[in-house]
Structures are given as structure tokens and as C-alpha cells.
Amino acid sequence: MANKQRTWSLWLNQWPMVVGYGLALALLGGLLKLYALPTVLFWDSLRYTWLLLGLAIFGRHQVQKQQLKRLDIALKTGQVLPEDSLELVLRQYTQVFNQLQAKRLTYQRQAQQQVNAHQDYVMLWSHEIKTPLTALNLLAENDPTIDSSAVQQQVVLIQNQLDLLLNYERLANFNHDLAFKWIDLTNLVTPIIQEYAVFFVDKRLKPVLALPKLQVLTDAKWLRFMIQQVVFNAVKYANPGGTITLKWQADQLLIQDQGIGIAASDLPRVFEPGFTGSNGRQHQAATGMGLYMAQQVSHQLGLGLTITSQVGQGTQVAITFTKDQVRLGS
Structure with a gap:
């Protein structure tokens, strides 16, 4: 459905050429009438140029279709667009797009690195929390009368790691917590x-x-x-x-x-x-x-x-x- 809508929009986008062609014919008709020339010249011009107009519209439509296709591929794959257009304005747009694309890719890489680092730290903290828990289990297994000091130390270690983890999460919205x-x-x-x-x-x-x-x-x-x-x-x-x-x-x-x-x-x-x-x-x-x-x-x-x-x-x-x-x- 989206492709059909885009194709239809592309055809509608060719209206400047149709309007320009119509204005040219109107100007020609006006000149013929002004100078009392035969109207057959008008109809001959229409008969021999409408096909050229159709070919120009079709060619412009295909070029724009390919440009949009390349844009879609560039957006999905992170590629840049070739700056080989004959149109100066389009080349400028392509340069701006490529600059924004480079910034977007840099941001995505940084965001992914932050996500990976976040996951690594969470895994590291989970391991550090497991260490005192394992120590508590060993204390309980090896001695029915567990040293309360040893238990308290392991509990404090767990609490410290949990505080680190929770505050690490809060750092992302730090300014809202002051x-x-x-x-x-x-x-x-x-x-x-x-x-x-x-x-x-x-x-x-x-x-x-x-x-x-x-x-x-x-x-x-x-x-x-x-x-x-x-x-x-x-x-x-x-x-x-x-x-x-x-x-x-x-x-x-x-x-x-x-x-x-x-x-x-x-x-x-x-x-x-x-x-x-x-x-x-x-x-x-x-x-x-x-x-x-x-x-x-x-x-x-x-x-x-x-x-x-x-x-x-x-x-x-x-x-x-x-x-x-x-x-x-x-």
C-alpha cells in the first residue's frame, strides 16, 4: 500500500512539467492568433510534442523513483549517497544528507557502546553481589554457629554493591534527583x-x-x-x-x-x-x-x-x- 501511494505521489509530482507544457502551448496559440497565422501550426506542435512530453515525464519519474530507492537503502544500511547528480540543488541536499547520516551513525555507535557498557557493568555487579552471598552460604554450611561479624561484613558488601548499581541507574536522570x-x-x-x-x-x-x-x-x-x-x-x-x-x-x-x-x-x-x-x-x-x-x-x-x-x-x-x-x- 505504501509503495502504491508513493508511486502515485511521484506521478502527481510531475505537474510542473505538464503546467509548463500547457503554458508554452498557450503562448504559442496567442502568438499565432496575434499574427493571424494558420492554427494548423498549433495542432502540429501539439501532435509532435506530446510524446516528447510523455517521455520526459516518464524519464523524470524513473529518475526520482531510483533516487528514493537509493535513499531508502541508505537509511536502512547506513550508507551515504553518491553525489553524482547533475542538479546543483540536489547535490547540495545529498551533501547535507551525508553529513547528517555520518552524525547519526556516530550517535548510534556511541549509544550502542553505552548499552554494551551498561550491560557489562550490570553483569559485573551481579557477579560481585554473588561473591558475598556465596561466602555466606559457605559460612552456613561449614559452621552451625556462624560468626556474626563475618555475616555482617558480607551483608555490608552486598548493600554497597546494590547501592552502586541503583545509583548508577539514577545517574542517567541525575538533575531530577537533586x-x-x-x-x-x-x-x-x-x-x-x-x-x-x-x-x-x-x-x-x-x-x-x-x-x-x-x-x-x-x-x-x-x-x-x-x-x-x-x-x-x-x-x-x-x-x-x-x-x-x-x-x-x-x-x-x-x-x-x-x-x-x-x-x-x-x-x-x-x-x-x-x-x-x-x-x-x-x-x-x-x-x-x-x-x-x-x-x-x-x-x-x-x-x-x-x-x-x-x-x-x-x-x-x-x-x-x-x-x-x-x-x-x-
Whole structure:
């Protein structure tokens, strides 16, 4: 049905030639009458030119039909059109089409890459969630009296991975999920330390909070997510018996650990999605998405996020606020 409608439309599209032919005959008839010439000239002109008109219309119809066919194929296959038309305007249209086609194909490739990356990350997270679940099953099978600390650690690991996955999905509509207000930084940080208390106890880590009385203007939920990821990494890679310090200095929240540190070759890539580095490969418990997502959030909140580290000495993460975002002594 669509093909028949298109064919009919193509025939109707030839009306300029018919109108032009009619106007030419009308002009000829007028001139013959004006100069009192025999009308047989008019009828002879009509008799000898209507076939040429029909052939011209048919030829133009076939050319346009082929052009539309090539356009359909180009749209379906992603090809570009040859710029071989004799008509200047049509060549210009073809050039514009090819430019738009190239942009469309680039967008499609990028979109497909994003879909593939999204699927890969979801599969990676599902694997990471299965790991602590498997550990819980082994604990239950091997010992009827399961160590509650071990269970709590695995549960926290599961919760952390689920939070990562859910927040990764929310990043797509990030701007619709922001509510900026003044929040007390100490009240925000303290529950995070308590959340990971089981790891602090297990590794004999000492949390040190050195925060003055202050408020920051930001979105509480997303800032909490950022700090969670940084503190979780600090706990995960900390050496047993060390300290994890959260302090305020020059409009910055500094989170310091005395852990294994980050190799100099890995440091420039820690914010890349999926990058785990040598630490992640050694511990086999990293998706490489926590710091990437934390940096994405920092951009949206107007914050800075930087990392300095030395192997064997520890890591410092700095979350930088602007002066307008800080209110001391409140």
C-alpha cells in the first residue's frame, strides 16, 4: 500500500512539467492568433510534442523513483549517497544528507557502546553481589554457629554493591534527583563511619573525625554517596591497626588512610569506569565503578575530587567545596 501511494505521489509530482507544457502551448496559440497565422501550426506542435512530453515525464519519474530507492537503502544500511547528480540543488541536499547520516551513525555507535557498557557493568555487579552471598552460604554450611561479624561484613558488601548499581541507574536522570540545602557535615559523616563499623573492628582500624562546626550547601544524599565510596575504599585497602582520618582543611574534606597506597602508574586512571588497577586485581573485590561514579557526582554537585597517594604510605582523597558552599560555625 505504501509503495502504491508513493508511486502515485511521484506521478502527481510531475505537474510542473505538464503546467509548463500547457503554458508554452498557450503562448504559442496567442502568438499565432496575434499574427493571424494558420492554427494548423498549433495542432502540429501539439501532435509532435506530446510524446516528447510523455517521455520526459516518464524519464523524470524513473529518475526520482531510483533516487528514493537509493535513499531508502541508505537509511536502512547506513550508507551515504553518491553525489553524482547533475542538479546543483540536489547535490547540495545529498551533501547535507551525508553529513547528517555520518552524525547519526556516530550517535548510534556511541549509544550502542553505552548499552554494551551498561550491560557489562550490570553483569559485573551481579557477579560481585554473588561473591558475598556465596561466602555466606559457605559460612552456613561449614559452621552451625556462624560468626556474626563475618555475616555482617558480607551483608555490608552486598548493600554497597546494590547501592552502586541503583545509583548508577539514577545517574542517567541525575538533575531530577537533586535537592540542595545546608547540612551539618559531621552529622552526615558519622553514620557512614557507623555503617562500616564491622570492618573497622575486624581490621582494628581507628576512625578519627577532626571536623569543625560547619555546614555545607549541597545535596545530602549524593554527597553521602561520594563519601561512602571513598571511606569504603579506605577501609578495604587499609592496613590492619591503622587509622582513617576525616578532617577539614581549606574548604576541603580530607579522607586519609594508612593503607597500601596506589601505584603511580594507576593514579591517573582511578576515575576511569571499570578500572581496578593493581590493588583491585590483587584483592579481587573491586568493580572499578565507585570512584568513577563519585567523580561523576562531584561534577554535578560543583565539587572537586582529587586523589594523592604513595605506595606503602597511604592515600588522601580531597573533596573540595567552593566558599559559597561552606558556612563555618553554624
